[in-house]
Amino acid sequence: MITLADVEAARARLDGNIRRTPLIAADNLSAPISTADLYLKLECLQATGSFKARGATNRLLATPREQLEKGIVAASGGNHGVAVARTGALAGVPAHIFVPETIAPSKLAKLRQWGAHVELVGQVFDEADRAARAYAASIGAIYFHPFADPLVVAGQGTLALEVLDQLPDVDTFLIAIGGGGLIGGMGTAIRALKPGARIVGIEPVGCPTLKASLDAGHVVTVETITTRVPTMTCARTDDAVFELVRSVVDDIVLVDDAAMVDAARWLWFELGIAADLSGAAAAAALMTGAVTVRQGEKVCALVCGAGPDGIV
Structure with missing residues (x-):
């Protein structure tokens, strides 16, 4: 679907158009959630509040102007839509965003x-x-897919390049999964540049899209979605994304919604980080023991989106 060269081209394209977000050590805590050396990549501080700004902006900058004349259309659980809305504003074209009724206010x-x-x-x-x-299709507008577009996936992959610049000796990446574009893009860069690193995806118990597909050996549709995390309610991934994820990911673990709420509250109390529930998924995997780490292991947990879910 994409290569390291695509991710590096995206980084050059995005230079000056998005933020380079901080990577901080999760230290001086009253209640540590792991014996590992935990680092948090604060993509919640990205433009629009999530990593989605990377993919949407890369897609925009790589699109000929004449293809944008009738506007941009996207579907989203929330974060991709906000990112595409920003790209529309930057390009001076209308953005039409379709979201589920469960979207966070x-x-x-x-x-x-x-x-x-x-x-x-x-x-x-x-x-x-x-x-x-x-x-x-009805108006002839361009569609920005949140995870099945190679330019979007390559844009998300630039996040891995930043982490490897900031923490070259990282051992493990913990990455939340919606449709699979983020972990596929990051995984492409990680496997090319640091093949020994472990890549673990996190999905909600109530929508295990990629885990169910990997277990089956082919793409499957989750028939009943029970999670209340709208950014993680993709019932079916794309075939090319599935193949990409299958080639780069070591494991996918599941966490329930309550664990993500607890993790969002922990991030806010301990570190003052306002994460949405998908942004708290990586921390939830550590808190619940869904992912096992060893003492001293350098773990990068991605805080992929901002939100008020943990502010109580």
Whole structure:
């Protein structure tokens, strides 16, 4: 689907158009969640509040201007939509964003503040996705897919390049999964530059899209979605993304919604980090023991999105 060269081209394209986010040591804690040397990559401080700004901006900058004349259409559980809304504002073209009715109110407000035209459709991402594709086709607009577009995946992969610059001796990456584009893009760069690093994905118990597919050996559809984390309600991944993820990921673990809430509260109390529930998924995997680490292991947990979920 993509190569390291695609990720490096994305980094050059994005230079000056997104933020280089901090990587901090999770130390001086009253209640540590691991004996590992834990580092947090604060992509919650990225433009628009999530890593999605990388993929959406890369897609925009690589798209000929004439293809943008009728606007940009996207479907999203929240974060990708906000990122695409920003790209539309930067390009001076309308952005039409389709989201499930379960979208977090804070992300809905952000979409509207960026000037996007918002349509609320269904309860999960896949319903919004079908409506978005049909709308884009009806008006002849370009569709920015949140995880099945190689340019979007390459943009997300630039996050791994930053971490490897900031923490070259990292042992393990903990990466939340929605549709698989983030872990696929990061994994491509990690496998090329630090092949011995461990890559662990985290999905919700209530929507184990990639884990179910890997267990089956082919892409499957999650028939019943019970998680209330809208950014992690993708029922089916893309075939090319599945093959990419299968080639780079060591393991996928599951956490429940309550664990993500607890982790978001821990991030806020201990570190003052306002993460959404997907952004707290990596910390939740450590807190629950879903992922096992050894003492002194250098672990990078990605805080992939911002939100008020842990502020109580």
